[in-house]
C-alpha cells in the first residue's frame with residue numbers, strides 16, 4: 001500500500017537549494033562535499049546538492065573555474081568552490097538575460113540552446129582548441145554524461 005502524505009514527499013524534501021539563492025554558496029558546497037570521492041561534476045549535477053545545474057552549465061562553470069571535472073568533490077578547496085559557485089550563478093544569470101527566458105525553462109533543458117551556444121567555451125567543442133590556451137579540448141564520459149574540458153586549464 002502506498003499513501004502519499006504531501007508534507008513528507010521524499011524527493012521534494014531532499015532537494016538542494018536553487019543556484020541563485022544565498023543558501024547556495026562556496027561554504028555550502030565545501031561542507032557538503034567533505035569526504036566525498038565522486039567527481040565534482042557529478043556532485044554539482046546532483047539535485048540533492050543543488051537544483052537545476054544541467055550538463056551544459058556544469059561543463060562551462062568547471063571550465064571557467066579551472067577545475068578538472070573528474071576531480072573528487074571532497075578534494076576541492078573552499079577557494080575553488082568560491083570560483084565555481086560564482087561562475088554557476090553568472091552563467092545562469094547570463095542565460096536568463098540572453099534568452100529572456102525563465103530559470104525554469106532552461107533548467108529543464110539539456111539540449112544546446114541556440115541563444116547560448118555562442119558563449120560556450122567547452123560544451124559541444126570537443127577536439128577544438130581551448131578558447132584560452134589553444135590546447136585541444138578532451139571529451140570524456142562522467143556519470144554517462146558528455147564532459148568536455150581543457151587538460152591544461154583544468155588540471
Ligand SMILES: [Zn+2]
Nearest residue numbers: 130133150153
Ligand atoms: Zn585551455
